[in-house]
Amino acid sequence: MDYLLQVNHLHKHYRDIKAVDDISFGIRAGTCFGLLGPNGAGKTTTIEMIEGIIPPTSGEILFKGKPRDNSFAQQIGIQFQSTALQDFLTVREVLALFDQLYNKTIASEQLIALCELGEFIDREANKLSGGQKQRLLLALALINDPAVVFLDEPTTGLDPQSRRKFWELVTTIKAQGKTVVLTTHYMDEAELLCDELIIIDHGKIIDQGSPQQLLDKHLPHKRVCIDQPANSDQTGGFDQTRLSGKIENNNGHLDIITTSVETTLHELLAQNTDLSSLRVRNPTLEDLFIKLTGHQLRD
C-alpha cells in the first residue's frame, strides 16, 4: 500500500526517558489519522518529529516515499497544542505575515470565510478568546493549501460549542481531500473524526485500526442497561436466569453484557419486561483504552 506519510522505527530519547519507543505506522492520503493516548504518552513528540520540529533519535520518516526535504515545509500545515502569536498584530496582519512566508497560498478571504474569522478580523491576536484563537491557528495551518494538516490536541480547553464548531471545520477540510493527522486524548473526538488511529501509551503503539475495528476486535460486547424492580415478581420485572448474556448489578441498575442487542431485547420482551428504563451503551475508546492499558485515558 502506498502511504503519503510513513514512519519506520521511530525513537526519541531524552537522557533516561524514552518518549517514543520504536513506533512505525503509515498514513494514507485523504484520511484523518489519529494518535490517541493520555498526556505524556508520546503523541506530541511523535507528531513533532514528523513535522520536523524536533529531530528523532533514530528512525525514518518518509513523505511520498522519500525522505523529507526543504519542500516539505511548503506542503504541510501545523497547529500546535499551545502557541502564541506576535504581540500587537491583528488577525488580518497575522494572516498577511504568514501569507508571505510560503510560495503558494490560499486567498485570505477564503480562509476568513472558512474559519469564520470575519467577526474579529481587526482584533489583536493576543486578545482573542480560546475558540477564536484556535480558529485563527487553524487558518494559519491551512494558509499554504497544504497536502497534510497536523493538528495537535486542537480542542483542548475549549467549551463544548467551540469544540463542535472546530470539528465541523475539520470535517470540511477532510472533504477537501486533505490528509489530517490529529492527536487527541478525547475519545469522542477520535471516534467522530478519525478514519484510522493508533493508540499510544508510554511511547509505544498499543494497537492500530479504525475506531470501529478496534472496538469490534477488543470490545465486541454491548451493554443493555435496565432497572430491575426490587421484586422480580413485580409487574415489568424479569427472570435473570432466562437471559443469555452476563449480568452485572450496579446498585439496582442491571447491565446485560451481550454480543447481540436484538437477542437480549427479544428475551426481555418474551418476559413482558418493562422497557421504559432501557438504555443501550456501546463500548467507547475509553473502555478500549482501559482494557488495553489497564488505566484510564485521563489519569
Place this chain on the structure above:
Amino acid sequence: MKQFFAVFKARNIEYYRDKGSLSWAFMFPLLVIIGCAVTFSNPDESVFKVGLYGNADSFKNIELLQQSYTKSISFEDLPKALERLQYHQLDLLISSTGDKQYWINTESSSSKAAEQLLLANSHDFTKQETSGRKIRYVDWVIPGVLGMNLMFGALFGVGYVIVRYRNNGVLKRLQATPISALQFLSAQLASRLLIVVLVNSLIFVGCHYFLNLVVLGSYINLLLITVLGGLSMIAIGLLVASRTANEELAGGLLNIATWPMLFLSEVWFSLDDSPQWLQSLADLMPLTHIVKATRAVMIDGATLAEVSHHLLWMLALTAACMAMAAYLFRWTKSS
C-alpha cells in the same frame, strides 16, 4: 526576500504599537538630556591651568607658577598638551625644552590673561599661538551618552523579545514555516536597526538644538557610525538571545554585556591614565569604538578614513556575532 520583508514589516508594526516600550525609548533619553543640561550648567573655574613641557627644575623661576591661583600640569607629550590647550582645558602651555616657548589659545580670554601674568616676570619666552573652541564636558560626554543609548536600545530591545517569543511559542510557530533562522534574525536586526538609528538621530538633533554641541566633522559620518554601531550591538543581542528561553537569564547575560561597557568604554571618563591592559580590554568592546569614533568626528573633525578602523571593527563584530547567532539559534526551548 519576501519572507524577510514580511517579518521586518510585522516587527515594525509590533514595535510602534507597544506603547510601553516606545514611551520608554524616548522618555529615558529625554531624562538623560535634561539631566546633562542641568548637571553641566556650572560656572567657569577661576584658577589658571598651565601645562609644562620639559624638566621640572627649569620652571622654578617662573613666578606665575608659584601662585596659589595657578595649577601646573606636566606633560611628556607636546601634541597632547597642545590639544588640551586647543580645547581650553589648559590656559597656557610653557616649554623649556630647546627654545623656550609658550603657547596661548587666541580664542580664550583666560589664556590671554595667563599670558600677561607670565610676561610680567618672565621675558625670555617666544610666543606661539593656537586656537580652538572650548570643548565643554558636555561636548565630550554626549558622544558617550549617544553610544550608551544605542547600546541599551539595541541589546535589550531585541534580546528580550526573542527570548519571550521562544518562551511562549511564537518562534515555534515560525519554525513550522519555510523561513530560515538567518532570514528571521536578519529581519529582527533590520527592524531594530531602523528604530535605534531613528531614535538616536532624534536624540542627537535634540541635544544639538538645546546644548549647541561641537560638531566639527561630517553628519553623514556620524550617521554611518550610528548604523554600524547599532548593527554590532544588535548582533550581540541576537547572539545572547540565540538559545535561552529564560528571561531572567537573558536579563542577566545582557547586564553582563552592558555594565562593563558602560564603565570601560570611555562614556563618562577617559581611560588615558589607566593601565594598558585595561585600555586593551576596552578596545574589544563595540561601545568603545562607537564612542571614540563619534567623539573623533564631533570634536576633532575626523574624516571617514581616520575612523575607518573603528568602523571595520564594528563590521567584523557584526558579521561574527550574526554568524554565531544563526548557527546557535534555537526556535524552541527544547530543540
